[in-house]
Amino acid sequence: MAAPMELFCWAGGWGLPSVDPDCLAVLTYARFTGAPLKVHKVTNPWRSPSGCLPALKTKEEGVLSQMHQIITHLRKQKYNADYDLSARQGADTLAFVSLLEEKLLPVLIHTFWVDAKNYVEHTRKWYADAIPFPLNFFLPNRMHKQHLERLQLIWGDSCLEDEEELEKEMYREARECLTLLSQRLGDQKFFFGDSPASLDAFVFSHLAPLLKAKLPSGKLQQHLKSLQNLCDYCSSILSLYFPWDGGDAPSSAPKTSASQGAETEEEPYKRRSQILSVLVGLAAMIGYAFLSGIVSIQRGPPGAAGPRPIAMEEEEEEEE
């Protein structure tokens, strides 16, 4: 592992190092295992080498784009958080990850991206502020449509139309899933004792956005907040492993060296668009001035050209 691998992920917000659960899972796993990753926090998915986030650029296998693939790759590179687990605990990990993906993740997607109030007032607002011009006009909407389609395929078309039915069934199962996680965690520090494993990374990445985001309509959030051990669990992981980049909004300066690279990368863009807009404004004004004849350039001997037309105009004015 001569050169560190490069990870492109969504920037932080709401007190988290990254707002997207997949990116957060990869970041957390990397922190747990101490994998040397050069992290680029971007707000523009088109800047990642594969076009979507998270993306890991490796020397051996090119660009990996799915969270599970990235974590498997890190494991193969000997950054294995599950090294100390027994076979039975490894089996439990697979089972609980499936539980999260089947029961909790779709409802999380619904809460953030499909629920009308949350989407308009919170999610879309954050992404529209974060993504640079001009992508911020259509990217959030496109992501919304993609997530909606994904939910329709998973749940069936009829389910999404009937809001009440949906809320009752799916949210109930998600609440049950949260309660089950809470029971499984009990009083322990992490799911398998005292050191974190990949299951902790998955659970944290799904729960933390739900816990930290200020959602206007948050039934699921309230249920999570009522499960004290899960809240403490998330806060302890945040304070232990992400003590200083508890994500500010990308416009203000983050304090870690890891994201300084990202900061200087974003700065020239900001500067560039500012300069560009000033130039465009100036060009528009000058062009209008020329076209409407307010200012004109006359070709004549240098020096004499200036005063003479003005003198002539003055004479004309005097005559009149």
Added chain:
Amino acid sequence: MSLVAEAFVTQIAAAEPWPENAALYQQLKEEQILLSDNASSLAVQAFLQMCNLPVQVVCRANAEYMSPSGKVPFIRVGNQVVSELGPIVQFVKAKGHSLSDGLDEVQKAEMKAYMELVNNMLLTAELYLQWCDGTTVEEITHPRYGSPYPWPLNRILAYQKQWEVKRKMKAIGWAGKSLEQVLEDVDQCCQALSQRLGTQPYFFNKQPTELDALVFGHLFTILTTQLTSDELSEKVKNYSNLVAFCRRIEQHYFEDHDKDSSASAASKSSKGYLPS
């Protein structure tokens, strides 16, 4: 349904005992049913057997369309129709029969998690194999799926279903997987199940639960169904305790029905018994 209506229905469900003429609907056994649907149907049958509730298996070509959620199998009990294992378990619980009452909270959490593991990995792998793997699609799935219908309806229905399944695979990120990766996932899933089962007779020691029914349904179907290649069943055969588990449940719960047993009935020229 609003909460009040559902409570009302649950009351009615609880009030009526299990009738003699409960029926389970699935597609035609010999010609039409596919691997994944057969597995789900067998899981429900095993569950009802374990609860000692009699049910009659009825085969209809349009079972998929009759089902309230679009998935088979579904059961008709009295004048109520419930589909898929999860809701059926809850429905049966409302009637007072439950296999998982003796479990404590942590065990219930584990049971639910392992059931989701089977649904997430095994079922999705079965769907992938059936609908996204070229040879299987051409030789087995397309001919079987529309077989009760005349041409061109059979082709249209098959292509429609294939398109739908492929979209779903894309949405959950399985579209980019190769067959080897899918088989690798099946292997991981079987390994997890095998480790959880260990040397116990059932997943939660002495008594079978809905998890046992679900695992049995899928593994037995994989073991006894003939596909274009044996790779899928080989993955399961690697784990001897899982094979023994399936045999144990088959002998215990399905040995009464001999020839027309749904467990041993032919499906895609299945071998009808577990290979030793």
